[in-house]
Amino acid sequence: MTTIAPGEVLAVFERQERPGTPLTAPEVAEVLGCARRTAHEKLTRLAEDGTLATKKVGARGRVWWRPPSRPPAGSDARERAGSSHRPGEDTRAQALCELHDATRELMRAESRADVYDVAVAAASRIIGLRLSGLWLYRPDREVLEPVAWTDSGVEEYGEPASFPIDGSLVGRAFREGEYRVYDDITTEEVYDPETRARSELILPLGGYGVLNATSPEVGAFDEADVSLGRILAAAVQTALRRVDQLAERRARRRELERQRDELATLNGINVLVEDTVDALVGA
Structure with missing residues (x-):
């Protein structure tokens, strides 16, 4: 099983055309070629340590972005x-x-x-x-x-x-x-x-x-x-x-x-x- 490093997740945000663009876990997972659950776990950890910002969207959605x-x-x-x-x-x-x-x-x-x-x-x-x-x-x-x-x-x-x-x-x-x-x-x-x-x-x-x-x-x-x-x-x-x-x-x-x-x-x-x-x- 391929291990996704935090730097790889951050690179997804860095490659966005507009800084601070919010992304969902499925969007990150698609870029990294990993499971949505894996992307969600990585994003959650990066948000917990303050590297990424996150917010709830709608009833069940959530997005992350690089502040x-x-x-x-x-x-x-x-x-x-x-x-x-x-x-x-x-x-x-x-x-x-x-x-x-x-x-x-x-x-x-x-x-x-x-x-x-x-x-x-x-x-x-x-x-x-x-x-x-x-x-x-x-x-x-x-x-x-x-x-x-x-x-x-x-x-x-x-x-x-x-x-x-x-x-x-x-x-x-x-x-x-x-x-x-x-x-x-x-x-x-x-x-x-x-x-x-x-x-x-x-x-x-x-x-x-x-x-x-x-x-x-x-x-x-x-x-x-x-x-x-x-x-x-x-x-x-x-x-x-x-x-x-x-x-x-x-x-x-x-x-x-x-x-x-x-x-x-x-x-x-x-x-x-x-x-x-x-x-x-x-x-």
Whole structure:
């Protein structure tokens, strides 16, 4: 049995035309000529030691990619708490590539849950903060309820809370349908006065809810973050509308199939009745 060295796996990522291109285990296995299970095990180990980055895609999928190397100490990189975010043309180009890939993933989503997962993971990668989440509007309760969030966000702030439409910054942004950037939310009338969050970027998703990114640092978001976030939010909103339309079409198809089966059953009963009547008349 041929042994696959870690370097061979990394070489697959290095040969990609665009740095940071995400790959699935089957794609890596095909290049290496090995079993999918073997590729998955190698990728998992490389992700565990930090050589590769990974994220869940959809209900059962997962991708891996080679993250860009960190700049050396003393460079003009801007370090953020819990973040690999840094300025510069290379980083912006990478963010645009990530945004393009995320948009394609969103347009392939088959359910709302898939959209939620892709949106939160993309917000974390593109904006460069690990503290991201998506809140869905619940009209029966007039609140925004968390439906997806990054694990690191839970580690930093605990389980995400619901926000009332009235009386919260998040609810206000949703109600007005306008994005909001707060350099320091402690200067505002916040819903939770004890929050450890400082900067916040709130991106409404039409009538669906909001995509939210948070940082424990003051002034964490710049114009580029806002621009990328707004494009991502528009893509998420379009993807949610698309999966809702797909769900409606599937429901109509199921209803038509039910009516067809019901009609076939009635026709079968009519034939049986006619046969019974003919038999009785001829008796």
